[in-house]
Amino acid sequence: MILSMQDICKTYIQGKVEVPVLRDVSFSVELGEYLAIMGPSGSGKTTLMNITGCLDRPTSGTYLLDGRDILGCRDDELAEIRNKYIGFVFQSFYLLPKMSALENVALPLLYAGMSKKDRLERAREALCTVGLEDRIDFRPNQLSGGQCQRVAIARAIAGHPSLLLADEPTGALDTASGEQVMEIFGRLHSEGSTIIMITHEQSIADCAEKIYRIRDGVLDTGKAGGTND
Amino acid sequence: MFENTRLAFQGVWNHKLRSFLTMLGIIIGIASIITIVSTIKGTNEQIKQNLIGSGTNAVIVSVYQDEYEYGMDYSPNPDGVAVISEETRHELEEIPNVEAASLFRKRSYANGIYYKNTGFNGSISGIDAHYFNVCGYDLCYGRGFADTDYKNCRKVVILDTKAVTTLFGHEDPIGSTIEIMTEPFTVVGVVEKSNTFKPVIETINDYYMYADTSSGSMFIPDSAWPIVYRFDEPQSAAVKASGTDAMTNAGKAAADLLTEKQILVSGSQFSYRSEDLLKQAQQLQAMSTQTNRQLVWIASISLLVGGIGVMNIMLVSVAERTSEIGLKKAIGAKKRRILRQFLTEAAVLTTLGGIIGIAAGIGLAKLLSSVMQTPTAISVPAIIISALFSAVIGIVFGLLPAMKAAKMSPIDALRRE
Ligand SMILES: Nc1ncnc2c1ncn2[C@@H]1O[C@H](COP(=O)(O)OP(=O)(O)OP(=O)(O)O)[C@@H](O)[C@H]1O
Ligand SMILES: [Mg+2]
Numbered sequence: 001m002i003l004s005m006q007d008i009c010k011t012y013i014q015g016k017v018e019v020p021v022l023r024d025v026s027f028s029v030e031l032g033e034y035l036a037i038m039g040p041s042g043s044g045k046t047t048l049m050n051i052t053g054c055l056d057r058p059t060s061g062t063y064l065l066d067g068r069d070i071l072g073c074r075d076d077e078l079a080e081i082r083n084k085y086i087g088f089v090f091q092s093f094y095l096l097p098k099m100s101a102l103e104n105v106a107l108p109l110l111y112a113g114m115s116k117k118d119r120l121e122r123a124r125e126a127l128c129t130v131g132l133e134d135r136i137d138f139r140p141n142q143l144s145g146g147q148c149q150r151v152a153i154a155r156a157i158a159g160h161p162s163l164l165l166a167d168e169p170t171g172a173l174d175t176a177s178g179e180q181v182m183e184i185f186g187r188l189h190s191e192g193s194t195i196i197m198i199t200h201e202q203s204i205a206d207c208a209e210k211i212y213r214i215r216d217g218v219l220d221t222g223k224a225g226g227t228n229d
Numbered sequence: 230m231f232e233n234t235r236l237a238f239q240g241v242w243n244h245k246l247r248s249f250l251t252m253l254g255i256i257i258g259i260a261s262i263i264t265i266v267s268t269i270k271g272t273n274e275q276i277k278q279n280l281i282g283s284g285t286n287a288v289i290v291s292v293y294q295d296e297y298e299y300g301m302d303y304s305p306n307p308d309g310v311a312v313i314s315e316e317t318r319h320e321l322e323e324i325p326n327v328e329a330a331s332l333f334r335k336r337s338y339a340n341g342i343y344y345k346n347t348g349f350n351g352s353i354s355g356i357d358a359h360y361f362n363v364c365g366y367d368l369c370y371g372r373g374f375a376d377t378d379y380k381n382c383r384k385v386v387i388l389d390t391k392a393v394t395t396l397f398g399h400e401d402p403i404g405s406t407i408e409i410m411t412e413p414f415t416v417v418g419v420v421e422k423s424n425t426f427k428p429v430i431e432t433i434n435d436y437y438m439y440a441d442t443s444s445g446s447m448f449i450p451d452s453a454w455p456i457v458y459r460f461d462e463p464q465s466a467a468v469k470a471s472g473t474d475a476m477t478n479a480g481k482a483a484a485d486l487l488t489e490k491q492i493l494v495s496g497s498q499f500s501y502r503s504e505d506l507l508k509q510a511q512q513l514q515a516m517s518t519q520t521n522r523q524l525v526w527i528a529s530i531s532l533l534v535g536g537i538g539v540m541n542i543m544l545v546s547v548a549e550r551t552s553e554i555g556l557k558k559a560i561g562a563k564k565r566r567i568l569r570q571f572l573t574e575a576a577v578l579t580t581l582g583g584i585i586g587i588a589a590g591i592g593l594a595k596l597l598s599s600v601m602q603t604p605t606a607i608s609v610p611a612i613i614i615s616a617l618f619s620a621v622i623g624i625v626f627g628l629l630p631a632m633k634a635a636k637m638s639p640i641d642a643l644r645r646e
Binding site: 050055076079080083088090094108110155 | 232239243552553555556557558559560561562563564565566638639640643
């Protein structure tokens with residue numbers, strides 16, 4: 001088991017009103033699993049993803065990642081965990097505009113303390129995996145949306161993370177590009193990657209092995225006897 | 230680190246105008262400091278050259294009343310101070326490190342001297358035959374004083390070039406008659422200080438005179454002095470030391486000898502003392518340094534303003550790059566790294582400003598010295614300190630924005646897009 005959450009709650013305080021966004025979310029993910037989380041807009045998907053990716057801290061609950069208690073970690077320790085164990089693919093890419101594709105992909109490896117030669121080699125390898133070996137020196141503004149997302153995926157996988165997190169990775173893409181991304185995910189999965197993907201499109205979710213649904217901050221893992229498709 | 234610096238330079242280059250405007254405060258501050266420090270150093274060097282580096286190594290020994298030089302201009306002859314004999318002058322020359330000695334009487338601010346209707350308010354000295362040698366004058370034209378001039382107390386006068394300019398302009402002064410205390414004196418020669426540094430600065434009074442408008446010096450034979458001034462006026466002595474470093478000791482020895490021989494009353498308030506030019510030079514330097522140091526403080530305010538400007542622009546830069554910071558943190562950059570990135574950027578900005586400021590300051594100092602005729606000397610330590618200091622300003626004023634960036638939470642930063 002790579003990841004397990006118990007009774008995770010996240011509550012925002014808006015003025016004097018408490019807004020619960022996640023309520024008692026519990027789930028776990030096995031090594032090599034390919035999981036999709038679906039839910040309507042505003043249901044708390046991104047919030048859950050941020051907590052899973054150690055970008056955000058829950059209000060209460062317990063979270064173990066690779067056996068490590070995440071909630072007790074300091075900010076810099078979380079940064080290291082994100083760097084080592086987690087690869088992020090964001091809905092809106094978040095590539096640095098002044099860097100080439102290769103430099104963008106190599107950036108997390110820099111933070112991991114890798115030598116320049118190793119960084120560039122790994123980054124090139126990751127770009128090959130997503131089929132962008134001929135766009136290595138292009139800047140994000142010289143790439144299409146689908147290509148940008150593939151660069152972002154390359155960046156996420158360059159450090160060989162244990163867990164790949166994707167928040168609506170196809171949300172900004174057309175169907176063809178979306179399918180390309182899904183095909184990459186499928187291949188990564190078949191090579192043994194653990195993937196959690198958030199989406200609100202059924203066709204995308206269907207690519208995963210398992211689908212959980214979230215509604216108003218409650219995650220339905222199908223275990224509590226609720227409906228499952 | 231190197232990567233950070235490269236990126237910082239790139240950032241500065243990408244926002245050329247903005248970076249330049251931000252640097253302007255630093256540039257102005259550093260430039261004015263360099264200019265001021267160069268001026269201080271230049272003035273100090275000139276003072277030193279004028280006072281002691283003039284090459285003649287002459288030390289003046291004169292009568293003091295308690296702590297102050299006794300001015301014969303307005304006071305009667307000091308009681309119990311005898312006129313120095315030729316014998317004693319020989320003894321002065323026997324002192325180790327003294328090459329030659331001369332005796333003279335002097336009025337620093339002459340009055341009653343006219344050529345036609347032009348008054349002369351420079352100095353006049355009654356000199357012996359050794360004076361020009363000891364104090365380093367060369368004859369330009371005409372003649373020097375002959376033995377007969379001394380023997381017959383002839384009313385002849387020698388001018389220095391400055392006095393010629395003041396009284397005669399471009400006329401030939403030789404043979405003209407100058408009126409000194411109603412007595413007619415004939416100009417026989419013109420002398421000029423033989424060394425490269427003009428004008429002649431032998432005493433502190435000379436320096437002040439030169440500093441405002443000196444109208445030059447005149448010389449008459451000492452035997453003619455009583456005709457126009459007083460009888461039995463005790464002389465001053467000028468001793469020529471063998472080198473600049475020997476000046477202080479030679480002067481002291483000469484002063485001690487004269488005090489012992491010439492001051493007849495024991496426990497007198499009068500004594501012979503030498504002017505310690507080295508010390509006076511230092512005092513003058515200290516004075517000019519002090520006034521200029523206040524200017525440095527004022528210039529530092531501009532650095533402070535510049536620093537605040539840098540802080541401001543760095544805050545803007547941090548705000549603009551929120552999502553960049555968020556992403557970097559999301560993929561594993563620690564606080565330290567973000568902090569360093571922005572500190573480097575601020576330091577590069579201010580150091581660049583500092584370097585431009587140094588260049589501008591050197592240029593300004595050169596310009597100033599050529600336009601205003603004031604001496605300047607570029608100070609290397611000042612340049613190094615300025616460069617380091619401007620980097621420090623960047624780090625100090627960049628700290629707040631950099632910390633703000635480092636403390637950002639990654640999701641907040643990403644969401645703010
Ligand atoms: N910083 C915040 N302060 C207050 N409320 C917040 C904050 N962040 C998120 N929320 C609230 O949490 C809820 C869930 O937000 P979240 O971004 O997780 O939704 P989502 O499921 O990802 O939706 P979408 O599909 O539109 O991306 C929303 O109602 C939102 O208003
Ligand atoms: Mg979302």
